[in-house]
Amino acid sequence: MAFKNLGLPLVLLDTLAEQNYSDPYPIQVKAIPAILAGEDLLGIAKTGSGKTASYVLPILAQMIKRPKAKNRHVDVLVLVPTRELAVQVQDVFFQFCHHLPDRIKALAVYGGVSINPQMISLQNINILVATPGRLLDLIESKAVHLTNVATLVLDEADKMLNLGFKDEMNAIFKLLPNKRQNLLFSATLSPDISAIHEIILNNPTVVKIEEEKENLDLIHQTGYFVSSEKKGPLLRHLIKSKNLTQVLVFTASVYKADNVANKLRKNGIEAEAVHSKKSQGTRLNALANFKAGKIRVLVATDLLARGIDIELLPCVINFELPRSPKDYVHRIGRTGRAGNEGLAITLVSDEEKHHFKIIQKKMGRQVEMFESEI
Ligand code: AMP
Numbered sequence: 001m002a003f004k005n006l007g008l009p010l011v012l013l014d015t016l017a018e019q020n021y022s023d024p025y026p027i028q029v030k031a032i033p034a035i036l037a038g039e040d041l042l043g044i045a046k047t048g049s050g051k052t053a054s055y056v057l058p059i060l061a062q063m064i065k066r067p068k069a070k071n072r073h074v075d076v077l078v079l080v081p082t083r084e085l086a087v088q089v090q091d092v093f094f095q096f097c098h099h100l101p102d103r104i105k106a107l108a109v110y111g112g113v114s115i116n117p118q119m120i121s122l123q124n125i126n127i128l129v130a131t132p133g134r135l136l137d138l139i140e141s142k143a144v145h146l147t148n149v150a151t152l153v154l155d156e157a158d159k160m161l162n163l164g165f166k167d168e169m170n171a172i173f174k175l176l177p178n179k180r181q182n183l184l185f186s187a188t189l190s191p192d193i194s195a196i197h198e199i200i201l202n203n204p205t206v207v208k209i210e211e212e213k214e215n216l217d218l219i220h221q222t223g224y225f226v227s228s229e230k231k232g233p234l235l236r237h238l239i240k241s242k243n244l245t246q247v248l249v250f251t252a253s254v255y256k257a258d259n260v261a262n263k264l265r266k267n268g269i270e271a272e273a274v275h276s277k278k279s280q281g282t283r284l285n286a287l288a289n290f291k292a293g294k295i296r297v298l299v300a301t302d303l304l305a306r307g308i309d310i311e312l313l314p315c316v317i318n319f320e321l322p323r324s325p326k327d328y329v330h331r332i333g334r335t336g337r338a339g340n341e342g343l344a345i346t347l348v349s350d351e352e353k354h355h356f357k358i359i360q361k362k363m364g365r366q367v368e369m370f371e372s373e374i
Helices: 010-018 026-036 051-065 083-097 116-121 132-140 157-162 166-175 191-200 212-217 228-241 254-266 280-291 325-332 350-363
Strands: 041-044 076-079 106-109 127-130 151-154 181-186 205-208 219-225 247-250 271-274 297-300 315-318 342-348 368-371
Touching (some): 010 051, 010 083, 026 041, 026 051, 026 181, 041 051, 051 076, 051 083, 051 151, 051 181, 076 132, 083 127, 083 280, 106 116, 106 132, 116 132, 127 132, 132 166, 157 181, 212 219, 219 350, 228 254, 254 271, 254 297, 271 280, 280 297, 315 325, 325 350, 342 350
Parallel strands (some): 041 181, 041 205, 076 151, 151 181, 219 342, 219 368, 247 297, 271 297, 315 342
């Protein structure tokens, strides 16, 4: 199946070719025609499956046909759980907007940064990507209205419900027109998702991309048994001896993320920490520099375990285990993406051994373990 058979307009096909998107991914083959036909959609797919383009492309195609809306009345609302994902989704809209009429404008709004510039930027925006809290603040200040929303997207919907966004989401639902197209994407079909799917989706097309297993096959997982005190030296040893040039390191706490990044820097290894206590600007800069290869090591909490796409990331190291086995899979899923192989190394202290057994059991895979070389 080729992009040209999915019903997209020529102008988008040209942009796809420019961006070297030669063939559609499975989710795109199924989702694009259904969305273009105006159907509701439930997509069970992880980041890395190409799900963002699977809704961005048909939404842009629909926007070309739509007349200009009233100022500050958006046509499309994409709700996402994190600031980083908001920016990432906005960038995919930008990526495909190049040759479209100027009136089609996308913007991401999220908390943690000053609201005033966002209020100003919302002039003439018709595609809004937002985290729920900031969206409600902007609605309250009358910077944006939802009465014209024709398409609603919930990206990473499972996460949004998990995080306790429920009240905010309910408040937003009340402001939306009843007649609209709903597109819901989730990594898993959890009970929460089933519940919301019944409420908001109207006889949806269901697209399920069995990606997780395939993805794990591309990730070489190993680990080291090591005492907590020796984890720092072992991390440095691994980075140097394996000549790792771009590594995403996960810690269990904000404090530890800062601590690990500081120690790496003291030892001459370029490193930055990203977590919820850093300002939004710092987080975005660190991520951009890491993606561009300007920082060798990015140390993160589980804030980055979901949804963030780093092209060709070769290696993830779990400095500490996450609490949930699902988060382990999400963390290591930052590597081994889009058909490329990846390496995931996990450092396991005595206290973590039992928990790591549970993680392996839940994942259905055994990780090859070594005793620390340090
Ligand atoms: P996503 O799941 O939306 O985060 O997408 C994962 C990655 O796949 C992103 O880097 C996209 O740019 C890339 N991508 C998505 N669809 C295609 C495609 N059809 N061909 C090539 N790359 C793609």
